[in-house]
Amino acid sequence: SQQGEEDPQALSIQEGENATMNCSYKTSINNLQWYRQNSGRGLVHLILIRSNEREKHSGRLRVTLDTSKKSSSLLITASRAADTASYFCATAEGTDKLIFGTGTRLQVFP
């Protein structure tokens, strides 16, 4: 099963620009997480935002959460070519099951 949709599906930008990815989910959540995946590799946890939080920062990452709209956004500021990857939001169902969104493929051109 999939929790929700992410948009855009693909995003191409130049280095230095900001990248914004959006995620919508369906069920009530305790927290929402963002992950990064380089092509053909495992996932790396980026940031977690709890349901009672509205915004969170980590380095060049900024995550927002709107539980009334069941949506979240991930902003990467001053992007670098090394940020090229796929980005997924994920929420936990039940006690432990992590369900992923459809993902955004980000391409940052030098």
Place this chain on the structure above:
Amino acid sequence: GAVVSQHPSWVICKSGTSVKIECRSLDFQATTMFWYRQFPKQSLMLMATSNEGSKATYEQGVEKDKFLINHASLTLSTLTVTSAHPEDSSFYICSARPGGYGYTFGSGTRLTVV
């Protein structure tokens, strides 16, 4: 930090054969591990939750007789793709939750069935 080791990284097998993928928690005990499948340019789809010492819980639509999961110890879960067919070719990833809110993922196994 908590590490999950998955191997093999890639495997090519002939149709009709079985393939075993291992997922080990290296520095923590994992009573539960999760197995995902990912097709090219798609998201991760949860296949099953493996539980140490008991039967795995499979997601709807996943054939339990085809994807055998064994979680015999607190540090090892295995996924066996039985009688593999080309449509089983995919990227398989395991994960565990060492504690708190975080999840740790293996590096994935790319299975190609020819």
